Amino acid sequence: MKLYHHPLSGHAHRARLFVSLLGLPHELVEIDLKSGAHKQPAFLALNGFGQVPVLDDDGTLVSDSNAILVYLAKKNARTDWLPEDAAGAAAVQRWLSVAAGEIAYGPAAARLVTVFGAKFNPEEVIGRAHTILGKLEAHLANRDWVASDRPTIADVALYSYLARAPEGNVDLSGYPRVNAFLGRIEALPGFVPFVKTAAGLAAA
Ligand SMILES: N[C@@H](CCC(=O)N[C@@H](CS)C(=O)NCC(=O)O)C(=O)O
Numbered sequence: 001m002k003l004y005h006h007p008l009s010g011h012a013h014r015a016r017l018f019v020s021l022l023g024l025p026h027e028l029v030e031i032d033l034k035s036g037a038h039k040q041p042a043f044l045a046l047n048g049f050g051q052v053p054v055l056d057d058d059g060t061l062v063s064d065s066n067a068i069l070v071y072l073a074k075k076n077a078r079t080d081w082l083p084e085d086a087a088g089a090a091a092v093q094r095w096l097s098v099a100a101g102e103i104a105y106g107p108a109a110a111r112l113v114t115v116f117g118a119k120f121n122p123e124e125v126i127g128r129a130h131t132i133l134g135k136l137e138a139h140l141a142n143r144d145w146v147a148s149d150r151p152t153i154a155d156v157a158l159y160s161y162l163a164r165a166p167e168g169n170v171d172l173s174g175y176p177r178v179n180a181f182l183g184r185i186e187a188l189p190g191f192v193p194f195v196k197t198a199a200g201l202a203a204a
Pocket of ligand 1: 033
């Protein structure tokens with residue numbers, strides 16, 4: 001199994017983290033985003049969107065980080081990480097949507113500004129980050145994991161960009177439950193950290 005990734009991509013880290021939590025043998029293939037390798041024909045043949053991550057499971061190609069999480073849970077019959085009952089699956093999907101929505105346009109976008117020089121309005125994306133952080137902090141009031149009483153792929157999907165939110169000048173100090181949640185993920189067997197960059201609040 002090959003995972004095409006870039007070490008500074010939170011979407012790619014999300015996929016890598018789950019591969020590692022499942023203990024699956026894999027090869028990491030780094031795509032040089034800086035030189036534009038992801039827009040070259042060889043990579044576009046793997047993912048026409050020209051984005052990492054992409055999983056190649058013995059010829060089965062899966063693009064999109066959340067799709068990779070779903071694929072790996074299903075392929076390995078890990079119903080503990082992705083429940084099959086209607087309510088359980090919906091609870092996970094709700095937070096996968098948050099990862100692809102509010103997280104992508106909030107903390108991930110704020111970090112794109114400081115780490116990759118993206119032209120988003122910092123005030124707007126940092127504001128969005130605090131809105132979803134406030135909601136997550138409230139959601140975690142009486143639970144350890146977002147979608148179940150044990151970790152699921154929804155928790156994995158949220159981790160990377162929340163953990164590195166300070167790199168985008170998003171201060172996590174006002175969210176003790178979110179910080180404890182991140183710590184619980186980091187304590188899972190097989191956890192692999194997301195590379196840190198000295199950007200934003202993390203530069204201090
Ligand atoms: N929906 C995709 C988004 C992936 C994504 O945005 N990847 C970024 C790196 S974090 C990328 O490859 N960007 C290059 C581009 O879009 O040109 C996923 O969840 O995998």
